[in-house]
Amino acid sequence: MRRYDQMSSLVWLAFAIYICIESGRLSFGSFHNPGPGFLPLLVGIFLGIFSIIAFLQAFLSKETEEIVQSWYPKKRWKKLIWVLVAMFAYAFCLEILGFLVSTFLLLVFLLRAGMEPQRWLVAIGGSAIASISSYAVFELWLKTQLPKGFLGF
Amino acid sequence: MDLFSNLSLAFSVIFQWNNLLFCFIGCVIGTLIGVLPGIGPVATISLLLPSTFRMSPVTAIIMLAGIYYGAMYGGSTTSILVNIPGESASVVTCLDGYQMARQGRAGPALGIAAFGSFIAGTVATILIMLVAPPLAMIALKFGPPEYFSLMFLGLTLLIYLASGSMIKALMTACVGIFLGTIGTDTISGIERFTYRNYTLMDGIGLIPVIMGLFGISEVLLNIDEASKQEIYKTRISNLLPTLRDWKDSILSILRGTFLGFFLGILPGGGATIASFGAYAVEKRFSKHPEKFGSGAIEGVAGPESANNAASQASFIPLLTLGIPANVVMAILLGALMIYNIKPGPLLIKQHPDLFWGVVGSMYIGNVMLLILNVPLIGVWVKILKIPYPILFPLILLFCLIGVYSVNNSVVEITIMIIFGIVGYLMKKFKYEAAPLILAFVLSPLLENALRQSLLMSHGSFSIFFTRPISLILMVVAILLLILPLIPGFEKRPKGEEID
Numbered sequence: 001m002r003r004y005d006q007m008s009s010l011v012w013l014a015f016a017i018y019i020c021i022e023s024g025r026l027s028f029g030s031f032h033n034p035g036p037g038f039l040p041l042l043v044g045i046f047l048g049i050f051s052i053i054a055f056l057q058a059f060l061s062k063e064t065e066e067i068v069q070s071w072y073p074k075k076r077w078k079k080l081i082w083v084l085v086a087m088f089a090y091a092f093c094l095e096i097l098g099f100l101v102s103t104f105l106l107l108v109f110l111l112r113a114g115m116e117p118q119r120w121l122v123a124i125g126g127s128a129i130a131s132i133s134s135y136a137v138f139e140l141w142l143k144t145q146l147p148k149g150f151l152g153f
Numbered sequence: 154m155d156l157f158s159n160l161s162l163a164f165s166v167i168f169q170w171n172n173l174l175f176c177f178i179g180c181v182i183g184t185l186i187g188v189l190p191g192i193g194p195v196a197t198i199s200l201l202l203p204s205t206f207r208m209s210p211v212t213a214i215i216m217l218a219g220i221y222y223g224a225m226y227g228g229s230t231t232s233i234l235v236n237i238p239g240e241s242a243s244v245v246t247c248l249d250g251y252q253m254a255r256q257g258r259a260g261p262a263l264g265i266a267a268f269g270s271f272i273a274g275t276v277a278t279i280l281i282m283l284v285a286p287p288l289a290m291i292a293l294k295f296g297p298p299e300y301f302s303l304m305f306l307g308l309t310l311l312i313y314l315a316s317g318s319m320i321k322a323l324m325t326a327c328v329g330i331f332l333g334t335i336g337t338d339t340i341s342g343i344e345r346f347t348y349r350n351y352t353l354m355d356g357i358g359l360i361p362v363i364m365g366l367f368g369i370s371e372v373l374l375n376i377d378e379a380s381k382q383e384i385y386k387t388r389i390s391n392l393l394p395t396l397r398d399w400k401d402s403i404l405s406i407l408r409g410t411f412l413g414f415f416l417g418i419l420p421g422g423g424a425t426i427a428s429f430g431a432y433a434v435e436k437r438f439s440k441h442p443e444k445f446g447s448g449a450i451e452g453v454a455g456p457e458s459a460n461n462a463a464s465q466a467s468f469i470p471l472l473t474l475g476i477p478a479n480v481v482m483a484i485l486l487g488a489l490m491i492y493n494i495k496p497g498p499l500l501i502k503q504h505p506d507l508f509w510g511v512v513g514s515m516y517i518g519n520v521m522l523l524i525l526n527v528p529l530i531g532v533w534v535k536i537l538k539i540p541y542p543i544l545f546p547l548i549l550l551f552c553l554i555g556v557y558s559v560n561n562s563v564v565e566i567t568i569m570i571i572f573g574i575v576g577y578l579m580k581k582f583k584y585e586a587a588p589l590i591l592a593f594v595l596s597p598l599l600e601n602a603l604r605q606s607l608l609m610s611h612g613s614f615s616i617f618f619t620r621p622i623s624l625i626l627m628v629v630a631i632l633l634l635i636l637p638l639i640p641g642f643e644k645r646p647k648g649e650e651i652d
Contacts (some may be wrong), residue, residue: 008582012324024344031523033613034604036338036345039596040331047327047462054320079376083549084570087369090553091566103550110546115376118542134554142204144558 005058012051030093082113099139103131122143159282159505163231163513166506172212173324176514178214180521183223188533189230190375193240193550194224198484199360200555203306210341210492211507214485215514218468221481222274222515225424225461226522229266230533233259233453242460243422245432249452250443256448265402265450266524266648268455273410273458274519280414282512285501287376289473292498292553294494297609298616301602304476304595307420307632311588314426319637322521322588324578329589332357333596340604352564363480364594366579366586368552372545373577391529394450402454405435413459417466423479424460431459465515472500472508474596480587483594511551 023044029035086109093102107127111118118126138144166172186197192466205213224513228243233250246266253262261304312322335346336356338346347353352511394402412434424438435455436445445452467478475497477483489496494504526533556569617623 004582008584009324012328022346026343027341031607031614033612035340036343037601039603040334040345043327043330043334047271047324047331050320050327050595054318054324057318057320080373082575083373083376087549087553087570087573088567091563093572094493094557094563094566097296107546107550110549113416114546115542122543126543131551134441134550136552137556138204143205143207144554146554146557147561 002058002061006055009051009054013055015049016044016048019047026064034126064128079113083110086110086113094149095147096149098151099146099150100131101149103134104128105140107131156282159509160513162505163509163516165509166211167513169339169394172215172510173517175212175216176518177521179219180348180518180525183220183225183487184227184522184525184533185536187224187227187229187243188230188536189239189539189587190235191543192335192551193367194221195480196364196371196548196552196555197224198481199363199368200551202360202484202488203555203558205488205509206491208503210489210494211510213488213492214507214511215487217488218511218514219489219518222464222518223460223522223525225457225464226270226526227533228265228460228532229270229453229457230263231537233266233387234534234536235263242428242464243457244425244455245456248432249447251447252446252448253450253453257361258448260392261394261398261450264527265396265398265454267392267523269402269406269409269458270396270461270526271282271519271523272406274460274465274515275413276407276410276612277417277462278512278515278519281465281469281515284418284470285473285508288469289295289498289501292474295498295622296620296621297602297605299478299626300474300486300622301599301606302617302623302630303420303474304602306601306633307476307478308588308592308595309633310419311591311648313349313633313637317585317636321584325584325586325589330596330599331591332362333591333593334600339597339601352562352568353372356597357568358559358565360559361569361592362572363484363590364552365555365569365574366576366590367480368548369569369573370576372548373573374580375541375545377577386569392530398450404438405451405455406458407634408434409455409458410462413462414466416459417463417478418469420476420478422469424463427459427463433454446574451648452459453564457574468511471496472511473498475500476598477591480590480594484591484648488593496589551597569585 001080019040023037023040026037026040028041046120086106090102090106095107097105104127107130108123111126112120113122135146139146167176172437174404180202182197183194186192186194195257198220201220202216205216205593208216224240228238228240229246229250232238232246233254234242236247236251238244238247249265250262253259308326312319312326334357335356337344342383343588409427409431412431413424416430418422432445432452432455433452436442439445439449439451441449464481467482470476470478471482471486475486475495477486486496494500494507497504551567552569556564556565559565579586606616607614618628
């Protein structure tokens with residue numbers, strides 16, 4: 001955990017510096033009449049202080065005895081990336097292909113390439129049922145406006 | 154108005170057929186998602202929020218409230234039968250509940266959890282009725298400094314109770330406040346950190362952030378770790394606890410109820426902390442503490458009562474002060490604002506049907522949940538058997554639809570996925586998401602209160618320490634912050650995750 005804590009606190013420190021620089025461009029106002037940059041700058045400074053303390057804590061602490069598990073088990077790493085890519089692709093395609101098509105494709109992909117590959121019949125059948133029934137519930141019943149896409153549904 | 158006319162108002166609201174129907178739907182959905190691991194009340198309520206925009210605010214809040222306390226009932230089922238908590242407030246129930254199931258006492262464990270929740274829920278409802286109106290009267294005297302100090306105390310409490318390192322919780326709270334400042338500044342009208350991005354001008358939406366941090370990240374984590382669920386194969390019989398069971402647990406139920414109620418009212422407290430607290434109390438009060446962890450019924454009764462009482466009590470700060478005590482209440486705060494209702498001390502006066510309707514729905518909802526959870530337990534156990542590889546695409550789909558439907562915005566889907574990744578990394582690096590969310594929600598309120606207070610005092614921070622109510626709140630908050638530095642006080646109660 002110790003090395004991870006050092007790493008993460010440095011990331012937060014970088015973020016704090018970013019906040020401070022960016023809020024410096026806004027008007028700080030005065031203590032009498034605080035401006036829009038007042039709170040962000042304050043928060044940035046505190047975040048910076050806390051992350052330095054966290055870094056020092058991690059730096060000075062002894063390595064804990066708990067067995068440090070790798071936070072990226074390589075076997076699963078790939079699947080995780082695929083799921084994320086699929087979701088980003090879904091966000092990208094949603095308004096082009098429309099709700100029904102993109103949802104069907106997403107579900108087939110997740111069922112096949114997700115945790116455990118399901119049989120094609122299950123994947124296609126399940127995805128069809130799930131996308132049509134969610135369309136029925138959200139679009140037809142709850143009147144959520146789902147994107148139509150160039151096919152018109 | 155006296156208590157009886159209030160009560161009759163409460164019941165006249167809840168017995169309108171649509172309110173009754175949506176209370177029931179809320180309880181069913183709540184139990185369902187309580188049973189399903191990987192999807193909790195936070196994600197569900199944000200998912201269903203957009204679909205409530207066409208209902209009346211009273212009906213909507215009644216349903217959403219039902220989901221929240223319904224999840225407290227459902228959550229215990231998975232803890233007892235599978236040893237996997239359905240949601241974070243049922244983590245401790247695993248300790249003794251699962252052991253009871255292994256000894257063939259799954260029935261009494263489930264039974265006492267349901268009855269305990271019922272008793273706690275009903276008592277908490279009565280207490281809400283008695284406590285909330287006077288509290289709202291006091292809150293009318295609150296000015297910006299008092300509000301600032303109260304919110305500051307709430308955040309501090311959550312940070313103090315955080316399970317991991319306190320410094321990490323402080324950092325996430327800072328990040329939350331920063332995220333809350335993104336968008337157009339309400340006082341000066343100046344854009345902050347938007348980079349001329351159209352979506353960011355209104356600020357980052359609450360729902361994409363919550364769904365990302367709590368929904369998506371949880372799924373990513375489960376894909377990563379692929380938790381193997383095995384339902385303990387046992388016949389569930391004798392759901393009605395025996396006289397002996399009652400004798401063992403009735404005091405635990407009552408202690409859990411009052412502790413839960415108290416922790417639920419405090420901003421920053423909530424169901425999870427309450428259940429951990431109740432377990433610790435039961436162990437201390439017990440004549441045979443060595444039995445805890447190997448199937449003591451008190452270890453199920455206390456925490457399960459506490460989380461239910463707390464989940465209902467947490468409505469009090471929202472409906473009387475306009476301050477959310479936890480993440481779920483934060484979403485409801487957002488919901489009330491969308492319905493054009495300003496939560497705060499005037500809410501009970503201006504919208505009596507809303508306040509008393511919710512109170513009434515809690516009475517009825519608890520009865521419904523008792524029926525749903527005792528005779529119908531078999532149905533929920535069947536749902537537990539859906540394998541996660543099939544379940545997770547559906548959970549992701551619900552998150553995607555839910556976020557999209559709030560503003561019909563694809564950008565918000567992207568924001569959700571990004572926060573999903575952030576949440577996943579935060580969990581891996583042992584940072585808690587709860588302080589971030591609460592700080593994020595409170596940020597605009599906090600900033601306004603701070604800037605107005607400083608305007609009032611001509612730039613002096615002493616205003617927070619010269620007004621009596623504010624002084625008390627600030628002293629408590631500062632004590633909580635320095636307490637861990639004093640030797641002997643470092644050890645803090647352990648909580649798994651707070652929401």
